[in-house]
Amino acid sequence: MYGVKYSRLNFVIESHNLKSPTLRRNDALMSGKVRPVLLILAIIGILTLLTACSTTDGKSASSFASPTATDSPVSAITSAADISSTAEIPPALVTREFTLAASDVTFPAMVPSQLPAAPGGFIRRWGVYETAMVWAVDKPELENRLITGWEMDPDGLGWILELKQGVQFHGGWGEMTAEDFVWSFENEIKEGSIHSGVGLARANEASATAIDKYTVSVRLTRPNSFFFNAFFSNGTGASMKFFSKKRIETLSIDDAFLDISGGTGPFVFKKWAQGEEVILESFGGYHGTPSQVTTVHILEIKETATQIAALKSGQVDASLVPAPLAKDLAKEPHLGTRSFGIPGSQRLYPQGQFCMETTLSGESLDPYPRPGYDPSKPWVGECGNPVSQENARLVRLAMSMAIDRQSIVDNLLGGFGRPSYLPEVLPPLLDTIWQDKWLIPYDVGAAKNLLAEAGYPDGFDALVRITTGSHPLEVEMGQAVAQFLQALGGEIRTEVLTYSGNRPSVVARERSDLWFRSSSAGTAEPPELTQLRRNPENAFNPGLEIEEPLAIIRQMDSLMSEDQLNRIREQLYDEFRHNQWIIPVVLADQILGINTDKVLEWKMTTGSGYLGDFQNIKFK
Amino acid sequence: MRFLVGRIIAGIVTLLVVTMLVFGLSRISGDPRSLLISEDTTIDVWDELGREMGLDQPVYRQYLIYVGNLFRGELGDSTLQRKPVAEILWSRIPNTVRLAFASFLFAMLLGIPLGVLSAVKHGRWWDRGIRAFAVLGQALPVFWISLLLIYVFSVGLRWVPVSGNAGWTSIILPTIALGWFGAAGQVRILRSSMLEVLNSEYVRFARAKGLPSRTVIWKHAFRNALIGPITFAAVTLAGMVTGSIVVETVFAWPGLGLLAIQAVNNSDYPILQGLILLVTLVYLIVNLMVDILYMIVDPRIRIQ
Numbered sequence: 001m002y003g004v005k006y007s008r009l010n011f012v013i014e015s016h017n018l019k020s021p022t023l024r025r026n027d028a029l030m031s032g033k034v035r036p037v038l039l040i041l042a043i044i045g046i047l048t049l050l051t052a053c054s055t056t057d058g059k060s061a062s063s064f065a066s067p068t069a070t071d072s073p074v075s076a077i078t079s080a081a082d083i084s085s086t087a088e089i090p091p092a093l094v095t096r097e098f099t100l101a102a103s104d105v106t107f108p109a110m111v112p113s114q115l116p117a118a119p120g121g122f123i124r125r126w127g128v129y130e131t132a133m134v135w136a137v138d139k140p141e142l143e144n145r146l147i148t149g150w151e152m153d154p155d156g157l158g159w160i161l162e163l164k165q166g167v168q169f170h171g172g173w174g175e176m177t178a179e180d181f182v183w184s185f186e187n188e189i190k191e192g193s194i195h196s197g198v199g200l201a202r203a204n205e206a207s208a209t210a211i212d213k214y215t216v217s218v219r220l221t222r223p224n225s226f227f228f229n230a231f232f233s234n235g236t237g238a239s240m241k242f243f244s245k246k247r248i249e250t251l252s253i254d255d256a257f258l259d260i261s262g263g264t265g266p267f268v269f270k271k272w273a274q275g276e277e278v279i280l281e282s283f284g285g286y287h288g289t290p291s292q293v294t295t296v297h298i299l300e301i302k303e304t305a306t307q308i309a310a311l312k313s314g315q316v317d318a319s320l321v322p323a324p325l326a327k328d329l330a331k332e333p334h335l336g337t338r339s340f341g342i343p344g345s346q347r348l349y350p351q352g353q354f355c356m357e358t359t360l361s362g363e364s365l366d367p368y369p370r371p372g373y374d375p376s377k378p379w380v381g382e383c384g385n386p387v388s389q390e391n392a393r394l395v396r397l398a399m400s401m402a403i404d405r406q407s408i409v410d411n412l413l414g415g416f417g418r419p420s421y422l423p424e425v426l427p428p429l430l431d432t433i434w435q436d437k438w439l440i441p442y443d444v445g446a447a448k449n450l451l452a453e454a455g456y457p458d459g460f461d462a463l464v465r466i467t468t469g470s471h472p473l474e475v476e477m478g479q480a481v482a483q484f485l486q487a488l489g490g491e492i493r494t495e496v497l498t499y500s501g502n503r504p505s506v507v508a509r510e511r512s513d514l515w516f517r518s519s520s521a522g523t524a525e526p527p528e529l530t531q532l533r534r535n536p537e538n539a540f541n542p543g544l545e546i547e548e549p550l551a552i553i554r555q556m557d558s559l560m561s562e563d564q565l566n567r568i569r570e571q572l573y574d575e576f577r578h579n580q581w582i583i584p585v586v587l588a589d590q591i592l593g594i595n596t597d598k599v600l601e602w603k604m605t606t607g608s609g610y611l612g613d614f615q616n617i618k619f620k
Numbered sequence: 621m622r623f624l625v626g627r628i629i630a631g632i633v634t635l636l637v638v639t640m641l642v643f644g645l646s647r648i649s650g651d652p653r654s655l656l657i658s659e660d661t662t663i664d665v666w667d668e669l670g671r672e673m674g675l676d677q678p679v680y681r682q683y684l685i686y687v688g689n690l691f692r693g694e695l696g697d698s699t700l701q702r703k704p705v706a707e708i709l710w711s712r713i714p715n716t717v718r719l720a721f722a723s724f725l726f727a728m729l730l731g732i733p734l735g736v737l738s739a740v741k742h743g744r745w746w747d748r749g750i751r752a753f754a755v756l757g758q759a760l761p762v763f764w765i766s767l768l769l770i771y772v773f774s775v776g777l778r779w780v781p782v783s784g785n786a787g788w789t790s791i792i793l794p795t796i797a798l799g800w801f802g803a804a805g806q807v808r809i810l811r812s813s814m815l816e817v818l819n820s821e822y823v824r825f826a827r828a829k830g831l832p833s834r835t836v837i838w839k840h841a842f843r844n845a846l847i848g849p850i851t852f853a854a855v856t857l858a859g860m861v862t863g864s865i866v867v868e869t870v871f872a873w874p875g876l877g878l879l880a881i882q883a884v885n886n887s888d889y890p891i892l893q894g895l896i897l898l899v900t901l902v903y904l905i906v907n908l909m910v911d912i913l914y915m916i917v918d919p920r921i922r923i924q
Contacts, residue, residue: 104885106700107700107701109702114702116656116658116700117658191664191665191668192665192668192669192672193665194656194657194658194661194665194669195658196658196659196660196661197660198660198661198662198665199660199661199662200660202662237658237659237660238660254702257702258702258703273874274701275874275878275879275882276784276785276872276874277784299783299784299872300872301783301784301872302869302872302878302881302882303869303870303872305767305770305870306767306770306782306783306870306871306872309767309770309771309774309775309782309783310782310783312775313774313775313778313781313782314778315774315781315782315783315784469885498884498885498887500655500885500886500887501649501650501884501887503650503654503655503887504649504650504651504654504655504887505650506654507650507651507653507654507657508650508651508654530659533659533660537662537663538659538660538661538662538663539653539654539657539661539662539663539665539666540654540657540658540659540660540661542659
């Protein structure tokens with residue numbers, strides 16, 4: 001007796017009166033019990049088909065790719081032009097390889113106007129693309145790299161730059177000339193560009209002109225003290241890389257986006273397999289001192305524990321190390337650790353402070369009021385109401401005083417860091433301008449008094465959003481901050497999400513909670529440039545549009561002497577200290593774990609806190 | 621044939637519903653432009669990007685364009701990489717399939733003999749040891765097992781690389797880590813099935829007839845105990861193909877699981893949409909193929 005009934009997605013055979021073993025086996029074959037066998041066969045069939053379809057290059061899917069193979073199943077990016085880098089290595093150099101673990105190798109995007117900040121930083125730091133000047137090793141000074149000299153125009157509105165002669169683009173794209181400079185600059189700041197420097201350049205109506213083959217003029221329509229550093233050094237998001245005009249014109253924009261030839265630095269890209277690995281090779285035709293390292297492998301390993309294991313096993317020669325593991329790692333016989341570069345700024349944004357009705361130039365905002373403006377939040381206050389604003393200031397100051405910064409440094413960072421009291425002001429500038437009056441004492445009692453004065457004697461409830469993706473201890477630090485705030489009374493909840501997951505709502509100015517934001521490393525960018533981003537004219541905004549600091553920074557634009565700048569800076573940071581628009585928490589060092597049996601020395605420029613400058617590695 | 625057409629129509633409807641869900645979720649998650657811009661980006665650039673990406677269109681129109689592209693086989697371009705999503709997915713499929721098959725083989729080759737042995741040696745030390753393995757295998761988190769394997773075999777013994785896809789030795793540890801759970805589960809299910817069958821009358825009858833023990837176990841008992849384990853194996857294989865995110869991340873194995881993590885971290889929604897659609901499509905096709913095979917195997921279903 002068999003019955004067959006139809007269910008929504010499959011057939012089920014109902015069987016009855018099964019007695020003998022033989023009959024049971026047959027029933028199993030003929031009943032729904034056969035379905036798993038068929039399911040397995042079907043899955044195997046489909047997967048085999050998919051595998052066959054996906055290996056379009058004729059390479060068997062079962063043959064594993066070697067680390068240096070360019071025909072990896074993951075589409076490795078190779079140069080459109082022939083990079084015969086092996087032939088370009090001077091014969092005196094023996095092959096010396098260096099392997100680095102990185103949590104992200106992003107993707108190539110080799111067109112200035114389409115170059116997001118992350119890959120833009122990598123191509124510069126890895127020594128493939130170069131800037132006009134670079135921060136020196138071991139001292140906070142700029143040195144010439146792709147220029148031989150520069151001078152400011154008498155009216156202070158421009159600069160003449162002398163380009164270095166004989167600089168060759170990788171891949172046979174010819175010598176770098178003023179024409180390439182002008183093309184790179186114009187493409188970087190053209191309409192629709194997503195480059196980091198576009199806002200600054202367009203605000204000052206910047207333009208570049210070739211005077212002769214090796215001389216360029218860059219002009220602004222109004223003075224700006226930040227522009228030169230921002231564009232011509234290697235330490236900022238806006239750093240201008242030199243691209244070959246001929247390369248882009250030959251390849252077209254779309255093809256050039258993924259083509260990895262065309263830099264001028266000591267290394268050429270041999271392979272860029274997004275999400276897997278990048279291989280760099282020494283460029284024998286380099287205009288400066290050639291690198292002792294002939295090949296650099298950068299392996300993407302997302303999991304920190306795996307990175308450490310790879311370092312211990314000798315699979316990689318260097319990796320970033322979370323602070324709690326640094327001391328133990330240093331005990332390994334062949335490994336060492338050290339802080340390097342510029343520490344990353346960990347800070348708390350009291351979001352929702354949207355009190356500008358217009359831009360600084362008086363244009364109305366769309367939308368206004370901002371969706372994230374919520375005056376019921378204790379740290380926001382009602383715009384235009386001085387009493388409410390003062391209470392909000394007291395709340396922010398109380399929050400700042402409730403955070404035991406030194407405890408975070410000692411207990412979470414293992415001493416690899418320092419308390420932070422000025423928003424995004426980093427060494428070496430921090431050490432130059434620091435004044436004790438800006439210190440914020442850890443004093444919960446005084447903080448509670450401030451809260452009582454502001455009308456919150458029992459504290460307040462709040463949500464701290466902690467974003468991930470920058471620092472290995474960001475969640476722990478964010479939760480520590482939340483616990484310190486909990487001491488003020490009220491309920492402090494935390495929510496952890498990826499930086500990119502949080503970003504859209506921040507960009508849309510929808511948030512009015514507290515945002516603990518971390519950075520893995522800092523840059524040599526002037527902090528005032530960073531503050532300028534809290535600007536209603538920018539698409540991105542981390543939760544505050546306040547006129548006072550922007551107005552002060554605008555005054556700095558036209559100042560050219562360090563004394564004048566520092567006076568304004570003091571005024572600016574007095575305001576930040578008083579108002580706590582942003583609550584600084586700690587500056588966390590980046591710690592490098594390195595194979596000391598192999599590497600003798602690795603000096604990095606002071607302008608960047610990230611791993612790079614492989615040409616400065618010296619082997620034992 | 622009517623049945624087949626019905627199943628295909630049901631599959632298309634399912635796929636359409638999935639596209640709506642995927643599209644809707646990606647729009648709820650935020651504006652993709654926010655991932656491309658720097659902190660200096662102006663509102664003008666923001667608007668320009670919106671026009672380029674078609675975000676200035678009404679949402680329903682964006683959806684229709686998206687579905688229209690799907691029918692043409694276009695999954696769109698990755699927000700960040702500007703490469704076709706299909707190309708990115710195709711490049712990762714071989715690695716995931718390789719790992720899934722290797723892990724499946726490992727799970728079955730380890731789980732089946734141990735399951736049978738445990739049942740045959742019921743109550744003895746063999747059985748206790750294998751049961752302990754099965755419990756631990758199912759209880760221990762896969763990321764912990766992965767790290768344990770790395771520290772023993774890569775850091776301690778240095779037999780195999782820690783991570784990556786650099787030669788055949790790279791697949792060994794991910795295979796064990798991914799197959800461990802399946803092997804342990806297979807042991808438990810096969811053991812209980814075998815115990816049930818070994819206690820049945822026909823097996824006792826077979827023993828009473830004087831048949832050799834090997835024949836009784838493998839010919840009479842094992843074959844009849846396979847129904848449950850086969851079901852589990854099917855589920856395990858499907859899970860390995862679609863759910864190896866943790867293992868691929870820990871071992872930096874460049875497959876679809878790691879791609880999913882990278883896409884989530886970068887909020888690269890076109891890639892996530894493509895991945896979800898791929899998984900849905902695979903399941904739909906598998907179900908359809910099973911139904912077709914089913915009709916071939918059992919003529920009564922065709923008649924019905």
